[in-house]
Amino acid sequence: MTRRGRILAWTGGVLGVLLLGTAGVGAWVYQQLDGNIHGVDIGVDGARPVNLSPGSKNILVVGSDSRAGANAKYGRNLTTMQSDTLMVLHIAADRKWATALSFPRDSWVQIPACTRGNGSKSSPHHFKINEAFSIGGDSGDIRKAAACTIKTVEKNTGLRIDHFTSVDFQGFKGMVNALGGIEVCPKHAIHDKKAHLDMDAGCQNVRDEKALGYVRTRYSVGDGSDLGRIGRQQEFMKALGAKAQSKLTSPGELYGFLDSATKSLTTDSALAGIKPLYDLAATVKDIPTDRLTFLTVPNYYRESDVPTDKANVVWQYPQAGQLFSDLAHDREIGAAGKKKLAEAAKNPVTAHSVQVRVLNGTGVPGRAASAADQLRKLGFTVVGTGNAPATDKTAVSYPAALKTQSEVLSSRLPGTKATESAGAAPGAVTLTIGPDFPAEMP
16 A cells, blocks of 8 residues: 555545545546535534644544444344544654554543534533534534534644544445445454354455445454444555555546545535545655654553443543643654554553542542542542642652652643652552643543
8 A cells, every 4th residue: 555545544434545536536526526525513522632743633533323224124223323433643743754543432431511403412421532522513513523523532632633534334334335335354253243243253344234344343253342433444444545546547446436426425614525645645755654643542441440441441541641742732752653553462460450639638528539640540549538738739749669650640741740859658649639630631
């Protein structure tokens, strides 16, 4: 796969091939495809992260499995829109590197207050990250689904999202079918009722419902986690992009693919249309292969922190926090950074392993107890509460032996740094609450 096609295959619906393909078709076809793309005005309310790297781009990509119409059979009693894939494509300001960052849909995160379809507001709470799309899209309005998803990603990562794209299930099937199917090579037979999939082991060409089932299957493959599904989806999209690129010299053959792709595509209004999407593609066409980094947010099973939760993952800190900070400041992760993340993932320091002593420095009674409750919900082990001299700012201190544990805690409190202290209580990290302590920790 060429460098251009490889990165743009990640922008949802193989946009790179879609854009390049239009160069070889007639004006009337261009107008038809351009009119297929659905653009929406997305209004994201409330405070948003500051853009720390002007010139860079963060594009939020959602694979939408709305259960309306032909998609209804993929879920029972689901009247709201669903998101099956979620990622951010970061394009560097100098256009010399890019990172595609996937978010497991089972990520346990803070969902901020969002506007529902009927105009009411949801309450802030913790749940799977993909619920954000459902809350905003409970009436089928993709604008609100997108807005809530953007708010959630921004809240939990600190990244400022510049653009939004979404591709739905039916469009995905149309793209695959137009190309005559895609070859996949499962090592084991797959029988998944939820994904409507029955496949033998070995290489085979898949299309239509079987192709969709293959990228959706989860519980019947490997350990049944969303992490394995992300890998299959990534590989499938690369193969889809490669096959579509092979059709670039035959505009007639490519038209069905382009028509399905554009019909399935929804973007923010600034990206709506072939020209703005092509302009975006042109900015990254010369990025070298070795400077395209594909990552999944570092994570581990939440069961390690909350034994009763066997269905979700939590992000691994401080690694996740550092990754978000690097992208926000337009710092390249690269192969060395990816290797470092992989090494850290082998032995994550869980929240449950971090013992915390909570002190109230606000002068307001009960603040230490409420903060302790928040920490326990996130899995931290609270060993005591108390009062401290008044302070203007929340702080974390630790004895020398607990530097890593302090970083796990402080990374959950943006703007809070951990400081080594000879007077810190042995065996525990000390969190001193100031008036800036958040009402709800991410």
